[in-house]
Amino acid sequence: MSAIKDSKDVLRQGAVRTIERRAFLKQGLSLGALTLLTGCDVTDQDSVQTALNAISRWNDRVQATLFSNRLVPTYPESAAVKDFRSNQYYGEDAVPKIEGSSFKLGLSGLIDNRKPWTLPELYALPQTSQVTRHVCVEGWSMIGKWTGVPFRTFLERIGADLSAKYVGFECADGYYSSIDMASALHPQTLLTFKISDETLAPKYGYPLKLRVPTKLGFKNPKWITAMYVTNRFSGGFWEDRGYNWFSGI
C-alpha cells in the first residue's frame, strides 16, 4: 500500500472517484476531516477508496430517489439533429460492423425465458419514437429522434424479474454498462433500432442502442449483444474508470 504524502498525491492515486474527490476538496474538507468522517486512515489507499466508493453508492441511491420517476423534456421533431454526432472510446473507423441476419441478442440472469432474440423478432415488438436530448459527459449535447421498443415492454415480454436491482449490458466492442431497474422500467427508456427515422448506422450502434434519456450518454450502450438481470452490482466501462455509476441528468 503506497503512502499518500499530501492532497495532490491523493488526487494522483488510483481510481478514487473523481466526483466525490472534487466535492471533498471544494468543500474544503481536510484529510483529517475525511479521516473523522469515514473512520479510515487516509494514508491507506484501499480504505480511502472503499470509503469513497461507499459514498458514491450513497450518491447513487440519492440520485435514484431524485430522478427515477421524472420525465425528461421532449422536443418537436424539427429540433432533432439529422447528422448526429457519433462517439465511442476509440475512433469512428473502428466501430463494430454487425451482421444483422445472424445477429442474436443473448439473455441471461433473472429472466424466465432466456431464448436469444433475432432482429425480426425484436422489430415485431410495439415501437415508439422520442425526441430527447443526449448529454455526453465530455461536454456536448444534441437533440435526436430515436425509435424502438419501450424497454419495459421487452423486460416484461422475456419474463425479467422486475424486482431485481440491475440490468446489465455487453457490447460488441467490449464496452459494458449497467443501470438500476427503476431506470430500466422508466417510460422513456427505449431499446432503439433507429435514429432520425433510419436504421441505426454502424456508428450509432447497429443493430441495438439502449436510449436512457434520464442518464448521461455513456449509460446508453450501443452494439448491445447481450443483457442480463441481476441483484449483484456490476459497473461499466467508464463507471469502473471513475465516472459516477447512476449519472442521472
Ligand SMILES: Nc1nc2c(c(=O)[nH]1)N[C@H]1C(S)=C(S)[C@@H](COP(=O)(O)O)O[C@H]1N2
Ligand atoms: N458500445 C459502446 N457504447 C457506447 C459508447 C462506447 O464507446 N461503446 N460510448 C458512449 C458514449 S460516451 C456516448 S456519448 C454515446 C454516443 O452515442 P452516439 O454515437 O449515438 O452519439 O454512446 C455511448 N455508448
Ligand SMILES: [Mo]
Ligand atoms: Mo459520452
